[in-house]
Amino acid sequence: MPLRVLRLGEARELALASRWPRRRGLDRSLLNYAEEIIERVKREGDKALIELTERFDGVRLSRERLKVGREEIEEAYEMVSGDQISAIKLARERIERFERNILEHAQFEYVDALGIRIRREYRPIGSVGCYVPGGMAAYPSTLVMATVPAKAAGVGRVTICTPPRRDGSVNPLTLVAADVCGVDEIYRVGGIQAIAALAYGTETIKPVEKIVGPGNRYVLAAKVAVSRDVPIDHPAGPSEIMILASEDANPHYIALDMISQAEHDPNSIAILITTSISVAESTLDYIMRLIGQVTNGDRVRDALEENGLILIAESMDEAINFVNDFAPEHLEIMAEDPYSISKRIYSAGLILIGEYTPVSLSDYCIGTNHILPTSGFSHVYQSLSALDFVRFVNIVECTRDALIKLLPAAKTLAESEGLPNHALAIEGRLKG
Numbered sequence: 001m002p003l004r005v006l007r008l009g010e011a012r013e014l015a016l017a018s019r020w021p022r023r024r025g026l027d028r029s030l031l032n033y034a035e036e037i038i039e040r041v042k043r044e045g046d047k048a049l050i051e052l053t054e055r056f057d058g059v060r061l062s063r064e065r066l067k068v069g070r071e072e073i074e075e076a077y078e079m080v081s082g083d084q085i086s087a088i089k090l091a092r093e094r095i096e097r098f099e100r101n102i103l104e105h106a107q108f109e110y111v112d113a114l115g116i117r118i119r120r121e122y123r124p125i126g127s128v129g130c131y132v133p134g135g136m137a138a139y140p141s142t143l144v145m146a147t148v149p150a151k152a153a154g155v156g157r158v159t160i161c162t163p164p165r166r167d168g169s170v171n172p173l174t175l176v177a178a179d180v181c182g183v184d185e186i187y188r189v190g191g192i193q194a195i196a197a198l199a200y201g202t203e204t205i206k207p208v209e210k211i212v213g214p215g216n217r218y219v220l221a222a223k224v225a226v227s228r229d230v231p232i233d234h235p236a237g238p239s240e241i242m243i244l245a246s247e248d249a250n251p252h253y254i255a256l257d258m259i260s261q262a263e264h265d266p267n268s269i270a271i272l273i274t275t276s277i278s279v280a281e282s283t284l285d286y287i288m289r290l291i292g293q294v295t296n297g298d299r300v301r302d303a304l305e306e307n308g309l310i311l312i313a314e315s316m317d318e319a320i321n322f323v324n325d326f327a328p329e330h331l332e333i334m335a336e337d338p339y340s341i342s343k344r345i346y347s348a349g350l351i352l353i354g355e356y357t358p359v360s361l362s363d364y365c366i367g368t369n370h371i372l373p374t375s376g377f378s379h380v381y382q383s384l385s386a387l388d389f390v391r392f393v394n395i396v397e398c399t400r401d402a403l404i405k406l407l408p409a410a411k412t413l414a415e416s417e418g419l420p421n422h423a424l425a426i427e428g429r430l431k432g
Helices: 008-016 028-044 046-057 070-077 082-106 140-153 172-180 191-200 217-226 251-262 277-290 297-307 316-326 338-342 400-416 420-431
Strands: 004-007 108-111 117-124 127-131 157-161 185-187 240-245 269-274 308-312 330-334 350-353 390-397
Touching: 004 008, 004 277, 008 308, 008 316, 028 046, 028 191, 028 217, 046 191, 070 172, 082 117, 082 140, 082 172, 127 140, 127 191, 140 157, 140 172, 157 191, 191 217, 240 251, 240 316, 251 269, 251 277, 251 297, 251 330, 269 277, 269 297, 269 316, 277 308, 297 308, 330 338, 338 350, 400 420
Parallel strands: 004 308, 127 157, 157 185, 240 269, 240 330, 269 308, 330 350
Antiparallel strands: 108 117, 117 390
8 A cells, every 4th residue: 555544633643743843953963964065165165066076976077167158058958849948938937927926016105194104125135046956857947936036036146056967967958947047157066065155155156145945955954054154045855745625626636646746756745634535535546546557656656655644634624723733835725615724724835726726737837936845844934935035125204293293202212211312313303
């Protein structure tokens, strides 16, 4: 049997045991390991990047080849199809449109009853480093998700680091996606050493002001280690899907979605929670039938055996409470009155409503971002967005009449705090 079917009450505590906030902190030995490599990159710069890339990726690079040149990017276009380029452009356009809407609605101006004018505006940060997993595989969608919000926000320098392939090249799809998205600099460096270079700089790679993007546990450890000096986005681990279903949900769709997310990684989490025994049994039946037919079947089986669950809840209230405690990366709601249910969900990275909104579509081109908090961090973090690449400033203008009306309260507070000159700075404007 590829996954377990349990009553929610029996599995609840076990399922939550490894989630934040019950589980805090990374493995100390892993952090120490990351910090050793980071310190080496800080001391030795490009020399360390070259030697570590040969050690971990089996690729010997020269200093000149750390940065990807324009000629290699142009050649990459000849190696990808027109359909792939069009798909990347569609994803970029949809995400960019959504991100610009976020920024537009984050700014506002109002004049209050006293006549004080308050305006809130954003300013982009100067530079950002985006980590894009690579090597043998290509993840152009992740590159789009990491870089487009930064560009939409107006970041002046967007840099990516991605591991090279065995021949020292960068996957052509990654290069084309970077070019389509307007990335300014591309480096063929991965792992801990890439995060260190982005954080502290080397002779070739200039340091950035913020680091974003997913990676394996070594990349996560490196991001946590450098976060004392350089801001990062949020902890991101293996992909997670949770499906909340009532008795009218389609078990075939549920099975397809659980399988699709399980193919990411053997550590991927796929959980169905339902109030219907019939839906639970039918979903399991579909999974059993499909698992021997799908591509990447062994990987899917491993993930479902290790981290797959079908949970039967006594009521929708019990199911919703568990969802909020688990705080999944992705939550699909296939139930009656899904919007009412969604209003009761306060811990999820992304909520997808209905049978025609699968997680896999959101991974690519719905327009929302797929770089999301995992491992329970949806309690306190949200999806990557343009807001991660800006800071806000409040611009205020007060009238003389408003100053007069606010003086008594301001003077009282200033004197209470033993700061009489604060009150004088206000009163002096009225005596002059």
